[in-house]
Amino acid sequence: MATSSKQYKAIGEDLWKGRTEKINAELFAMTYGALVVQLIQDYEDYAEVNKQLEKMGYNIGTRLIEDFLARSNLGRCADFKETGEVIAKVGFKSFLNVTPTVTHSQPPPASPRSSTPASGQGQQQTAAATGSQPHFTLTLDENPLAEFVELPEEAIEGGLWFSNVLCGVLRGALEMVQIRVEAQFVSDVLRGDETTEIRVKLIKYLEEEVPVGDD
Amino acid sequence: MSHHLFLLSPSDTPLYSLTHFSAKPSQAAQSPLSANLPSWSTSAFAGTLTALSGASSVVQASTQGGGVRMGGGQDRHVIQMIANASLDVIEEVVRRDNGMYLKSVDKFNEWTVSAFVTPGNMKFVLLHEGKNDEGIRLFFSEVWELYVKTTLNPFHTAHSGIVSGVFDARVRASARKHL
Secondary structure (H helix, E strand, O other): OOHHHHHHHHHHHHHHOOOOOOOOOOHHHHHHHHHHHHHHHHEEEEEEHHHHHHHHHHHHHHHHHHHHHHHHHHOOOOOHHHOOOOOOOHHHHHHOOOOOEEEEEEEOOHHHHHHHHHHHHHHHHHHHOOOOEEEEEEEOOHHHHOOOOOOOOOHHHHHHOOOHHHHHHHHHHHHHEEEEEEEEEEEEEHHHHOOOOEEEEEEOOOOOOOOOOOO | EEEEEEOOOOOOOOOEEEEEEEEOOOOOOOHHHHOOOOOOOOOOHHHHHHHHOOOOOOHHHHHHOOOOOOOOOOOOOHHHHHHHHHHHHHHHHHHHOOOOOEEEEEEEEOOEEEEEOOOOOOOEEEEEEEEEEEEHHHHHHHHHHHHHHHOOOOOOOOOOOOOHHHHHHHHHHHHHHOO
């Protein structure tokens, strides 16, 4: 079903207005802020805090996707590009009431590199070169998690990504629909950058597997 | 005309202080004392020292190193003494008055002390020369708003010194606008 971007926007708007319980934004931001500060005090290592936030997000994401699919009733996305659109326009909108802008980037369709088996390894190694793996970038104009937050110097130098939980949520949610991705912050206004951006890169589509830990 | 702002926690710990030199012309001189100062002394310190001559040696000893600075420089110790002395008066007024803005609670030579007490018992103390009630009231309201926003920052520990650069810049801008 080829749903246009406008229709996704309408669905997202509709979900936000009608079918979700709301919570006070300040309470939400303060709770999350207290959480991050506590993690920093406990771990004292910003890279570790980033990892923990991502892990927490992963756990949230694995459960969130059920809720999301139940409410939105959307079918399978045709391609990764559509996945990005749905996440931005319906997902973020219905949970956080923000609509990040999506910028897609896909490998050229007739690329010889991606089809030659011999260079399969080379493709994995050049995954960092964005030409080979499809990815999209979400640009958040406003971040409800980071209201009133100002990072201290050590946090910026230590490499803290304040809203790293979002990356985990994306990874967890997509893994439950058989898509393995890597989600990372690229820039963050809290750290003095111009924009807040998350890059979501497709690693592979998963086959039906028994989940780890379930027998 | 210069202004000194102090933000004090409920336990009277100074959390933030700012000295602001106003470009606006000073209001009508309140105290004839300043007119009597010899022409070489432009600092309030000199005027205060004259009034305090013969007063406790503590003040003089502590202000010795300061000297007379040109261009309206004042000795820090005197300023802080005035601010501290006004705290008692502020407490009294708070018991009587219900509002937040306490207007001018104390006078010391040519320095007037205006105070603003927030519902969280934070005291904002402003030392200034001349009269500027409306401007000061607006300034205090803005500082209060900025203070609340800073307190909401999860990285700010309640009642600790305010180190935020953003807060500092905004308070200065507000001072330039209202004072």
